[in-house]
Amino acid sequence: MQAQSEKYNLSGLVFDEGTHLLSGATIFIPELQLGAVSDDKGTFIIKEVPAGEYKITVRYLGYSSLETNVKIPNDAPLEFHLEGEFHLLNELTVEGKPVSIALENRETISGESLQKIRGASLAESVTSITGVTMLQTGPAISKPVIHGLHSNRVLILNNGVRQEGQQWGTEHAPEIDPFTAQKLTVIKGAAAVRYGSDAVAGVLLVEPPELPESENLQGEVNLVGTSNGRQGIASVMLANGSDKLPGLGWRVQSSAKKAGDFHAPNYELTNTGVQEVNFSGEVGYKNEKWGGSFFYSLFTSELGILRSAHIGSTTDLLDAIERERPFFIEDFSYEINNPKQDIAHQLAKAKGFYNFNEKSKLSFHIAQQVNSRKEFDIRRGGRSNRPAIDLRLQTLTAELIWEKYHDNNWNGTFGITWLDQKNRNIPGTGVRPLIPNYLSNGLGVFAIENYAKNKWELEFGARFDYRRLEVFRFNEEDELETPIYNFTNFSVSGSAKYRFNESLQYTVNLATAFRPPNVSELFSEGLHHGTATIEEGNENLVTEKAFKWINTFSYNKAPFTFTTNFYYQRIQDFIYQEPLSEPRLTIRGAFPVFAYQQTDARLAGLDADLAVKLHPNVTFESRYSMVRARDLTRGAPLIFMPADRFENGLRYNKQRDEKIYNWFVQLNTAYVAEQTRVPGIDYTPPPESYFLLNVQAGAKFKINELDTGISVSVNNALNTTYRDYLNRFRYYADDLGRNIILRLHANF
């Protein structure tokens, strides 16, 4: 315990996201029951605070409340930046400001916004960002879609490390526990210069909290229950630092999830249960000169695939489409039967930094990932407990970054990245492998320069990449072939931001990105169950090259907040599946054949967000997103593009006393149009448009020293029957019916 005889005045400023000072914000130290309100210049003073370290909360109407630790005495006045809550529809906060050295179009979900969607899958969590949708394979599998693209065209960075699972598969969800994240960020743009290949449409960053640097035990518990699927989710986090050695900190976190069969409005979706157990931990040390940490995470998931989606022939699929109700409907059960997936993903990462001086910093990380994917099918002769797909992917990534701050408003980032990957089919499946074994290495070198002066910010970057792929496969004559591929690529980017005045700013990003063909596009061969198509790889594919142009206008002046992105993307040698005119006759009947081909594609669209503060307690919000995508060679729309979405919400938010200090009620609607722009090669036309109503209410209060929150949401409150074009199981069953979600949260 520290001596508390000395008392000090604590002063500071409260800002919004930008440079606006906020008057009337409440600054409060719960432990001491001391507080102040910021004056009309945004400044505050809390008088006679005993020395020590305290948790301090800063709250302002319409902004996410901020919680942080302060040390008293504090040598400099404090500065607090609050994030606006104008994204009430999905409770996200937008950081319109440039982040250190990056000028990309970034949107972030964190803090309270993240709290309100806890329990959702990673992909579902980020759909609260306009322009981000999800590609689903039933209720348990979802992948993020950014501006119409997904899988190998969206890069996911888990704690700074490229997530390397079998991400080429549309039914392979990212192997990441969203509870590890304190912050989910989406970069809508071709961010290849900084992040390397695959960042064609954008990047999703999953960022865990920083380690504590001083002794103060922090903990967080989240409990979520949902009526649909009778799902229970629990997550616990503990972190602490050390006063004996300031700078030393650790954190452990674990979560578990169990769900049974989900249900559509009129029936159970048999065999859609999920079980997840996850763990992560980090320990690290840092001082002003250098620091480092070790991080480990384990993700395990077992999930059922809708029983009725398992089909053997085109006739079965057409029968399933004809049927009003899925063929297999059984009573609710937690049991997960075949077909199912069994997945484990481990990540171990070591990182460190060294400050040469105030203006020069070297940082690096080295990380190893092991992804194990087992898929079980319904099989004959007692083979059902042997996986039909058994893949093990090991990836080593390393990155060395040097950041240099020059004196003349310039600063630069230079980096080298390395990747080393090995994919293996574990023998014994009794099924010809879907993708072959391979080794892959990649080297990337990049430089980004950033200039900021007055109303301008500029950024330029360039990158060179080399990727080698060595494949080991048996051909149809059972002879071993070992083709080797070499890919090289050069990417560039340029961005500029101009602040017209305090409320209006414009950002433009121009960037190229690339993606070497992945091994499934080169070599997959055979029947794809579930979609009833035969896929044919193409060994002659070349690197896909993209160019993306995004314009962002943001206007922020009470009571309005408005942001809009216009984007235009050209993709040269876009890899897609071309239907061949002749179906192929197999022992299970005739199947259409889709061969991987390349074309030139164009995607263009817009995202728009508007929030209006109708009353100090009432906010209205509206979001709209659309994308138009064309195959320029064939003059036809691209398949599986998200339909136009229009969402609106009304929220009442009230701050009260210190006990129940915040409660809210909100009503959201989502309208998803029918996708009318389709190439006409699907088994069935896209589903009709639909309209969903979601309701949520919640409160935050204090029990002793515990900050607690409770909320109840009703998703699909009207129990609407619908199917979504981007759910691959729309052939077989309706989407989810009403879901009542209870969330409890406590932290100290």
Next chain:
Amino acid sequence: MLMTWAGILYLDYMQTSNIYLRFFSFNNLNFLSIMIKEKFNLKLLLLLFSLLAFSACDDDDDVVPDEPENPEEEFTTIKLIFDDESTADDDDIEFIWKDLDGDGGNDPEIDDIVLESGKSYELEIEFLNENENPVEDVTEEIEREDKEHQVFFLGSAVNSLISIDYDDMDDDGNPLGLENDVTVLQTGGPEVLNVILRHELDKDATGASEGNPDNAGGETEVDINFNVTVQ
């Protein structure tokens, strides 16, 4: 990876006595402060990363597969064996549907079925995997799982040129369809005989036991067509 960690801890333990024992007991995290102050220097850091790199670059020999995976559940061949009921047993006529190279590659070879007018036949069906050596008779697996399987006969030839009735049953008394009675109705053709094998179907569904798969669901394992001519 864990091995690497253990290795590092062990290495350092050898040099610095009892500091790490506390790590394993987890009762006091101050061990790290001691470790960092005293020992956590750049050398150790380098050692750690080189070990991490080693663990990643373990030998890559296992990436080369020893032998191709053997597709065990495949059918390559379906044999329809017609036995003329009016004559001796040894004059079976076989018609074969065969696709040795699987779903892709070359087209299947399909025999044309030719039957004689006015006859009745016993029709037996065999499912074979001829890519196995010796040839695997998958029919046995189907017989063992008879409650989960059923053969259906559809197509324009059925009830125009020939009629087909089940002549076997599973343990529940439902038809299986590996053995059948065929009656030739009239001359003509060619017309199509569509042979379907379903797995995990609902045999109690309406029409299933009469040979109609429409309500039976399940997964189609075989769906092939023959041309039938009656002379």
